[in-house]
Amino acid sequence: MNYFQTNFNDLKDELETQLKTCKKFSEGLFLDISRGKPSQAQLDLSSALLDVGHKNLENNIPDVRNYGNLEGIPEAQKLMAILIGCQQEDVIIGGNSSLSLMFDVISCFFIHGIDGNPWCNQKIKFLCPSPGYDRHFSICEYFGIEMIPIKVNDDGPDIERIKNLVKNDQNIKGIWCVPKYSNPSGIIYSDHVVKELANLSPAASDFRIFWDNAYSVHDLMEPSDLFDIFYEISKNQKNELVIAFSSMSKVTFAGSGISALACRGKNLELLKKYYSFKTIGFDKINQLRHVKFFGKDKNFKQNLKLHMRKHAEILRPKFNLVHEVLEFNFKNNPIISWSKPGGGYFICVNTFGSAKRVVDLCAENGLKLTPAGVMFPYGIDLEDSTIRIAPSYSSLEELKKALEIFCACVKISALEKLLKMRR
Amino acid sequence: MNYFQTNFNDLKDELETQLKTCKKFSEGLFLDISRGKPSQAQLDLSSALLDVGHKNLENNIPDVRNYGNLEGIPEAQKLMAILIGCQQEDVIIGGNSSLSLMFDVISCFFIHGIDGNPWCNQKIKFLCPSPGYDRHFSICEYFGIEMIPIKVNDDGPDIERIKNLVKNDQNIKGIWCVPKYSNPSGIIYSDHVVKELANLSPAASDFRIFWDNAYSVHDLMEPSDLFDIFYEISKNQKNELVIAFSSMSKVTFAGSGISALACRGKNLELLKKYYSFKTIGFDKINQLRHVKFFGKDKNFKQNLKLHMRKHAEILRPKFNLVHEVLEFNFKNNPIISWSKPGGGYFICVNTFGSAKRVVDLCAENGLKLTPAGVMFPYGIDLEDSTIRIAPSYSSLEELKKALEIFCACVKISALEKLLKMRR
Numbered sequence: 002m003n004y005f006q007t008n009f010n011d012l013k014d015e016l017e018t019q020l021k022t023c024k025k026f027s028e029g030l031f032l033d034i035s036r037g038k039p040s041q042a043q044l045d046l047s048s049a050l051l052d053v054g055h056k057n058l059e060n061n062i063p064d065v066r067n068y069g070n071l072e073g074i075p076e077a078q079k080l081m082a083i084l085i086g087c088q089q090e091d092v093i094i095g096g097n098s099s100l101s102l103m104f105d106v107i108s109c110f111f112i113h114g115i116d117g118n119p120w121c122n123q124k125i126k127f128l129c130p131s132p133g134y135d136r137h138f139s140i141c142e143y144f145g146i147e148m149i150p151i152k153v154n155d156d157g158p159d160i161e162r163i164k165n166l167v168k169n170d171q172n173i174k175g176i177w178c179v180p181k182y183s184n185p186s187g188i189i190y191s192d193h194v195v196k197e198l199a200n201l202s203p204a205a206s207d208f209r210i211f212w213d214n215a216y217s218v219h220d221l222m223e224p225s226d227l228f229d230i231f232y233e234i235s236k237n238q239k240n241e242l243v244i245a246f247s248s249m250s251k252v253t254f255a256g257s258g259i260s261a262l263a264c265r266g267k268n269l270e271l272l273k274k275y276y277s278f279k280t281i282g283f284d285k286i287n288q289l290r291h292v293k294f295f296g297k298d299k300n301f302k303q304n305l306k307l308h309m310r311k312h313a314e315i316l317r318p319k320f321n322l323v324h325e326v327l328e329f330n331f332k333n334n335p336i337i338s339w340s341k342p343g344g345g346y347f348i349c350v351n352t353f354g355s356a357k358r359v360v361d362l363c364a365e366n367g368l369k370l371t372p373a374g375v376m377f378p379y380g381i382d383l384e385d386s387t388i389r390i391a392p393s394y395s396s397l398e399e400l401k402k403a404l405e406i407f408c409a410c411v412k413i414s415a416l417e418k419l420l421k422m423r424r
Numbered sequence: 425m426n427y428f429q430t431n432f433n434d435l436k437d438e439l440e441t442q443l444k445t446c447k448k449f450s451e452g453l454f455l456d457i458s459r460g461k462p463s464q465a466q467l468d469l470s471s472a473l474l475d476v477g478h479k480n481l482e483n484n485i486p487d488v489r490n491y492g493n494l495e496g497i498p499e500a501q502k503l504m505a506i507l508i509g510c511q512q513e514d515v516i517i518g519g520n521s522s523l524s525l526m527f528d529v530i531s532c533f534f535i536h537g538i539d540g541n542p543w544c545n546q547k548i549k550f551l552c553p554s555p556g557y558d559r560h561f562s563i564c565e566y567f568g569i570e571m572i573p574i575k576v577n578d579d580g581p582d583i584e585r586i587k588n589l590v591k592n593d594q595n596i597k598g599i600w601c602v603p604k605y606s607n608p609s610g611i612i613y614s615d616h617v618v619k620e621l622a623n624l625s626p627a628a629s630d631f632r633i634f635w636d637n638a639y640s641v642h643d644l645m646e647p648s649d650l651f652d653i654f655y656e657i658s659k660n661q662k663n664e665l666v667i668a669f670s671s672m673s674k675v676t677f678a679g680s681g682i683s684a685l686a687c688r689g690k691n692l693e694l695l696k697k698y699y700s701f702k703t704i705g706f707d708k709i710n711q712l713r714h715v716k717f718f719g720k721d722k723n724f725k726q727n728l729k730l731h732m733r734k735h736a737e738i739l740r741p742k743f744n745l746v747h748e749v750l751e752f753n754f755k756n757n758p759i760i761s762w763s764k765p766g767g768g769y770f771i772c773v774n775t776f777g778s779a780k781r782v783v784d785l786c787a788e789n790g791l792k793l794t795p796a797g798v799m800f801p802y803g804i805d806l807e808d809s810t811i812r813i814a815p816s817y818s819s820l821e822e823l824k825k826a827l828e829i830f831c832a833c834v835k836i837s838a839l840e841k842l843l844k845m846r847r
Contacts, residue, residue, distance in 0.1 A: 036491070038490055038491055039490065041487060044487065044489045044490065048478040049478075051477050051478035051481060051709070052477040052478055054474050054475040054477060055471040055472075055474035055475055058474060064464060064467065065679065065680075066467045066677040066678065066679055066680060067461055067462065067467065067677075067678045067679055068459070068461055068673075068678045068679055069679070070679075096519045096520070096706070096707065097519070097703075097706065097707045098702075098703045098704065098705075098706075100702065100703055100704065101702050101703045104701065104702040104703075108531055108535075111535065111544075112531075112534065112544075112566070112567065113566075119544075121534075121535075121542075121544040136701075139701050140701060140702075142701075143535070143698075143701040144535065250491075254489040254490070254709065255489065255490045255491045255704075256488065256489055256490055256491055256492070256493075256704075256705055256707060256708050256709065257488075257489060257707045257708065257709040257710065275566075278527065278559075278562050278563060278565075278566040279521075279523065279524050279527040279563075280521045280523055280524045280527075281521065281523065281678075281679075282521075282679055283519075283520065283521075284519065284520045284679060284680045284707065284710070285679050285680065286474070286677065286679065286680040287680065287707070287710070
């Protein structure tokens with residue numbers, strides 16, 4: 002049924018039907034598709050990592066169990082360089098959270114600045130391609146950084162607007178980018194956009210691109226390539242423009258992976274200094290566990306690929322189910338549109354102005370979604386449009402139930418709106 | 425030979441002798457007794473922790489491998505509460521480094537303050553009992569915090585001076601304390617000093633005691649008790665005065681332990697908020713590994729005690745060797761004095777004004793000591809007196825060689841001084 006071509010009375014009947022559907026499916030339900038959490042089956046893929054015991058870790062000189070080695074062990078740097086897409090010598094290995102590394106980088110610049118002028122003494126602004134990752138925006142909030150939303154197109158954030166803004170405002174010091182399988186839109190930045198970013202000429206000499214390459218190997222189908230931004234900044238002699246991040250959180254264990262950042266020149270110097278005051282070194286045993294888990298270093302790439310293929314095999318049916326159910330429900334009733342990403346963790350739904358109502362309706366019916374708005378700076382989705390579906394954690398059966406509720410709630414919200422308009 | 429009772433020519437001969445001794449022992453030597461690093465034998469005590477594999481970690485609900493649980497798993501909170509000496513509900517578990525937690529706490533107050541007035545907008549001063557832990561002072565330097573040295577007596581820092589200073593200067597916002605087996609002096613704060621600290625009435629409402637209880641269970645002989653500061657602040661209704669820290673770094677693995685902080689009220693609220701912006705949670709698998717390693721929670725205390733006794737058995741002969749060698753060399757030649765701590769990681773040597781020369785001489789002869797001065801704010805030991813010996817890492821044989829060099833260098837520096845005075 003295409004609601005736009007349906008008369009008032011039939012829409013009223015349809016609303017009754019959907020309310021009943023909702024009631025039927027929501028009985029005693031509590032499901033959560035709000036966060037990109039790996040499922041137990043995905044975590045099980047890395048069980049062997051837990052069994053890299055003391056026999057495997059013995060005879061490491063220098064002893065990984067002891068203090069020291071701020072940048073991380075070389076093999077782990079090599080492994081994470083593959084994930085980030087950079088050179089080994091650019092890498093600092095962190096703890097279990099790349100988010101913490103991003104927070105640390107901002108802290109470092111907040112306290113000491115990059116060019117000797119601490120950010121805590123300045124009005125700082127960041128460009129925020131949105132919809133984007135809510136935790137990036139939260140970091141800005143915590144540091145009192147003003148956020149400027151940037152529209153995300155199919156090929157990446159609106160690059161012309163970015164060029165214009167950074168050229169003219171020296172308070173703009175950064176941009177958050179999730180360049181591959183963007184959270185939540187699922188897009189991959191085009192070569193053109195990456196090249197343009199790597200060639201920015203910002204008014205602020207301490208402007209940095211925060212390149213959160215969280216989903217670099219998280220392909221659902223055949224691996225897709227992201228243009229190499231480190232190559233491009235080298236070519237442009239703008240080596241200090243980029244600070245990149247990645248982590249093993251969605252490769253091995255969400256809570257116990259290893260993370261890394263990569264950058265060059267003054268950035269690397271400042272951040273090594275920062276960490277030399279903050280710690281004697283991150284957990285090297287866990288670094289070595291990851292290294293052993295991915296085999297000999299010449300096989301890292303291949304083994305990583307094989308491992309991620311196993312993730313894809315678990316995730317793909319869930320993404321497919323979402324597409325099938327949405328297709329079935331909305332193919333001939335275009336009240337929403339949605340993304341079909343080739344990887345990452347999210348499907349992004351465009352509700353044409355009903356996001357908040359849909360999220361609330363789902364909540365009332367036992368289905369937790371990411372709160373509407375949080376994917377935008379200050380929680381404000383001007384079009385009240387974007388909803389993020391995270392299908393990874395639920396079983397297929399749970400996900401199917403969740404989608405029934407979701408579809409019914411989408412329909413109810415649209416019917417409410419249409420009936421009101423036609424009254 | 426007592427140098428003070430020896431004539432000029434005999435002192436000259438003695439100098440020749442000591443120079444020869446130095447030369448004999450330093451041939452091809454490179455030894456390092458500069459840092460409190462556990463030895464391999466100590467690290468081996470926790471090998472079983474590495475073998476807490478996936479079989480032991482399965483069936484934990486909620487799944488420790490996944491995201492979440494900002495404060496840490498309850499059993500780990502219980503375990504670390506024992507180490508810190510506080511209630512389980514006061515505890516946030518961190519990553520592998522308590523130093524990072526201290527840095528984070530200062531960061532949090534630097535960015536947001538405690539009473540709404542960020543420390544980055546204020547002139548901040550800290551009291552620094554010294555000699556003290558160099559990395560505490562480094563944190564102050566990094567944040568531009570002015571350091572005020574406080575003399576350390578046998579019962580703790582000069583409490584009358586502290587009371588006076590904090591009462592009259594509202595820019596004084598903190599004090600660093602290592603209350604048990606202080607680094608490097610080895611003293612334990614007396615009950616009186618702890619009680620006075622827990623009853624401070626600072627001019628600054630946002631003054632905090634940074635209670636780094638790093639060596640709480642690190643006894644070489646029978647366990648010594650430290651007066652319970654959390655009990656005392658409760659009694660005095662000054663619950664927010666203390667933020668305490670400890671870690672497993674010198675219990676299990678120096679580089680891969682778990683750390684914790686403990687505090688109450690507004691402190692805990694602010695720090696939980698800080699971490700909620702910075703991370704989704706620390707490494708819970710490693711928390712659970714530690715929990716499993718120390719057995720059932722009702723046995724934590726006892727098992728921890730037994731485990732620390734094994735450390736003591738490895739460490740005690742090293743400390744004894746230092747005492748024996750120093751005793752043998754300086755019993756009748758009082759050109760230095762030294763501490764005999766009941767635990768911790770350091771022996772503190774008072775060289776009566778020759779610290780820098782002794783450290784330099786040792787370096788020239790292949791023995792690395794902690795740089796003279798670093799145990800004082802701004803690296804300034806006004807009396808140029810304190811040297812820290814860290815005997816834990818070396819084997820007994822290496823330590824013996826190191827001590828031969830050390831004693832010869834101490835003698836040479838004293839002889840140089842005496843000969844110069846008598847010329």
